[in-house]
Amino acid sequence: MSTRPGRVAAVRESGAGRRPAAWWADAVFYQIYPRSFADSNGDGDGDLAGVTSRLDHLVRLGVDALWLSPFYRSPMADGGYDVADPCDVDPRFGTLEDFDALVAAAHERGIRVTVDVVPNHFSEQHPWFGEALQAGPGSPERDRFVFRAGRGPGGDEPPNNWPSVFGGPAWTRVPGAGDAAGRRQWYLHLFAREQPDLNWDNPQVRAEFDRILRFWLDRGVDGFRVDVAHGMAKEPGLPDLDLSVVPGPDAGIVMPARADLRWDRDGLHEYLRGFRRVLDSYPGDRMAVGEAWVPDAERLARYVRPDELNLSFNFELTQASWDAADLRAAIERSLAAMAGVGAPCTWVLANHDVERTATRLGSGATGRARARAAALLQLALPGAAYLYNGDELALPNVDVPDEALRDPSWERSGHADRGRDGERVPMPWSGSAPPYGFSTTPDTWLPMPDGWASLTVAAQRADPASTLHLYRAALRLRHRFRGGPFAWLDAPPGCLAFSRGTVEVLVNAGAGAVPMPAGAVLLASGPLGDGVQGGGVLPPDTTVWTRRAGPRRR
Ligand code: GLC
Numbered sequence: 315m316s317t318r319p320g321r322v323a324a325v326r327e328s329g330a331g332r333r334p335a336a337w338w339a340d341a342v343f344y345q346i347y348p349r350s351f352a353d354s355n356g357d358g359d360g361d362l363a364g365v366t367s368r369l370d371h372l373v374r375l376g377v378d379a380l381w382l383s384p385f386y387r388s389p390m391a392d393g394g395y396d397v398a399d400p401c402d403v404d405p406r407f408g409t410l411e412d413f414d415a416l417v418a419a420a421h422e423r424g425i426r427v428t429v430d431v432v433p434n435h436f437s438e439q440h441p442w443f444g445e446a447l448q449a450g451p452g453s454p455e456r457d458r459f460v461f462r463a464g465r466g467p468g469g470d471e472p473p474n475n476w477p478s479v480f481g482g483p484a485w486t487r488v489p490g491a492g493d494a495a496g497r498r499q500w501y502l503h504l505f506a507r508e509q510p511d512l513n514w515d516n517p518q519v520r521a522e523f524d525r526i527l528r529f530w531l532d533r534g535v536d537g538f539r540v541d542v543a544h545g546m547a548k549e550p551g552l553p554d555l556d557l558s559v560v561p562g563p564d565a566g567i568v569m570p571a572r573a574d575l576r577w578d579r580d581g582l583h584e585y586l587r588g589f590r591r592v593l594d595s596y597p598g599d600r601m602a603v604g605e606a607w608v609p610d611a612e613r614l615a616r617y618v619r620p621d622e623l624n625l626s627f628n629f630e631l632t633q634a635s636w637d638a639a640d641l642r643a644a645i646e647r648s649l650a651a652m653a654g655v656g657a658p659c660t661w662v663l664a665n666h667d668v669e670r671t672a673t674r675l676g677s678g679a680t681g682r683a684r685a686r687a688a689a690l691l692q693l694a695l696p697g698a699a700y701l702y703n704g705d706e707l708a709l710p711n712v713d714v715p716d717e718a719l720r721d722p723s724w725e726r727s728g729h730a731d732r733g734r735d736g737e738r739v740p741m742p743w744s745g746s747a748p749p750y751g752f753s754t755t756p757d758t759w760l761p762m763p764d765g766w767a768s769l770t771v772a773a774q775r776a777d778p779a780s781t782l783h784l785y786r787a788a789l790r791l792r793h794r795f796r797g798g799p800f801a802w803l804d805a806p807p808g809c810l811a812f813s814r815g816t817v818e819v820l821v822n823a824g825a826g827a828v829p830m831p832a833g834a835v836l837l838a839s840g841p842l843g844d845g846v847q848g849g850g851v852l853p854p855d856t857t858v859w860t861r862r863a864g865p866r867r868r
Pocket residue numbers: 392395396432505541542567605666667
C-alpha cells in the first residue's frame with residue numbers, strides 16, 4: 315500500500331457553500347488511455363511504466379488526479395473494457411508491481427489515482443463465462459449473466475429486439491449442442507459479443523464487485539470511474555423496445571431517449587449504494603464518478619444522491635454545439651439539477667469515446683481556437699473537471715485508415731460506424747515524425763499521423779502561445795474560483811458571461827468581435843484585438859478571464 319498524496323486539499327466549502335467539500339469536488343482529473351499514453355518497452359502499446367515515466371508532465375500541467383482507463387487482463391475486444399481478470403494487470407500494460415510503483419510515484423507528487431471499474435459486463439474470457447457455458451441452462455453459473463431462451467420455433471430468434479451499442483443484436487446464441495431438444499440459449503451483451511452482461515440481481519455478482527473495489531482500494535487507489543453505470547440494472551422481463559428511439563450506427567455514444575429500456579433503470583441505484591458503502595468504509599475521501607449516459611440532467615442527478623456516487627460525468631458539453639444559447643442552456647440545466655441533490659457538477663469536453671474537441675467544434679485553426687476557448691469555459695465552471703489526454707495539446711481526431719481500425723463498432727456495424735479510434739491515437743511527446751517519442755517503434759498500435767511536429771509536448775513546451783501553456787496557466791489560476799459563487803452576467807449577442815467570485819468569464823461563440831470586459835485580463839484563450847475606438851475587443855472563438863472590476867454588469 316502506498317502513501318497518501320502529500321498535497322491534500324483542505325476541507326473547504328463547496329460552490330453551493332452549503333456543505334464541506336472533499337478534494338474531488340473541484341478537482342481537475344486527467345484521463346489516461348494507457349494504451350496511447352507512453353510506451354516504455356517499445357512494443358507499440360502504451361503501458362503503466364510509461365505513465366510513471368511521464369508523470370512530471372502532469373505535475374507541470376497541474377492536475378489533481380488521474381483516471382486510468384482499463385489496464386486489466388483483457389483480450390482487448392473493446393480496448394480493455396472487456397475484462398477477463400479485474401484484479402490483475404494485462405501483460406501488455408505491465409504488472410501489479412508496475413501499478414504499485416505508479417500509484418506511489420503519483421502520490422509522492424501529490425497526484426491522486428483513480429481507476430476504471432467495469433460492472434456492466436465481463437469479457438467472454440472471464441472464467442465465470444466459461445463456467446456458465448459449461449454448466450448449462452438454469453444453472454447458478456448462468457445466473458451470473460443474462461441467459462434466456464430464444465423466441466420463435468426452436469428458439470432461433472433472439473429473446474427480444476434490443477440492438478447492441480456497437481451494432482447488430484444485443485444477443486448471441488451460445489455454441490454447442492443445447493438441451494435434449496437441441497435448443498440453445500442466448501446471452502445478452504449491450505456492447506460487443508465478447509462482453510456478456512452481468513446479472514446484478516445475483517448476490518455473487520454484487521459480492522464479487524465489493525471484492526474488486528476492495529482489491530484496488532487496498533492497493534491505494536483514491537477512487538473509481540464506474541463504466542456504464544446506467545446499464546447495470548435490466549428492465550424486468552426484458553421487453554422489446556420501440557426501435558424508433560434507438561440512435562443510428564453513426565450517432566456514436568449519445569444520451570438515450572427515456573423510452574430506451576436498455577438504460578437508466580431505477581434498480582441500479584441500489585447497486586451504486588453498495589459501491590458507496592465500500593468506499594465509505596475506507597479512510598481518506600475515496601470517491602467514485604459514474605459514467606451514466608441518461609436522457610437529461612434530472613435523471614443524472616439521481617446517480618449522485620447523498621448515498622450514491624460522489625460524481626457523475628456531465629456529458630452535456632460533449633453534445634452542445636458551439637453556440638452561446640446552447641452552451642448556456644446545457645450549463646443551466648446541469649447546475650440546477652445537481653444543486654437539487656447537493657452534488658457538484660462534473661464537466662467533460664472529451665474522452666476516449668467522443669470526437670476530440672478540436673475536431674468536433676470545427677476544423678483546423680477554427681477547431682483549435684474553439685477547443686481552447688471551450689477549455690477556459692470548462693475550467694471556470696463550478697465543480698470538478700475531467701481532461702482527456704491530448705486535450706492539453708488540442709489534438710485533433712485522426713482519420714485512421716480502414717485497415718488499421720480496431721474499434722469493435724467498425725466490424726459490428728458492417729463498416730457503417732468508424733468507431734472511436736480517431737480519438738485514441740497515441741500521444742505525441744517529441745520529435746518531428748511518428749512515433750513522436752511515444753514509443754521506440756513506429757509500428758504503434760494505431761498509426762500516428764504525419765504533421766504533428768508542432769503539436770508534441772516538447773514543441774508546445776517551447777512555445778509560450780501553445781495550448782499546453784494555456785492549460786498550465788488555467789490550472790494555476792483555477793484556485794481563484796474556489797468557493798467563488800457562480801452568477802450569469804449579461805453578455806453581448808453570441809456570447810456567454812458569468813462571474814465566479816472575483817473573476818469574470820466571457821466566451822465569444824459568435825461570429826464577430828465584442829468589447830472586452832472592463833477588468834484586467836487574467837488569461838485569454840487566444841490573441842485579443844483592438845477595437846475601433848481604442849478599447850480592446852474579444853475576437854470570435856475566444857474566452858477571456860478577467861479580474862472583476864468597477865460597477866458590475868448584471
Ligand atoms: C464505456 C466505455 C467505452 C466502452 C463501453 C463498454 O462507455 O467508456 O469505451 O466501449 O463502456 O464497456
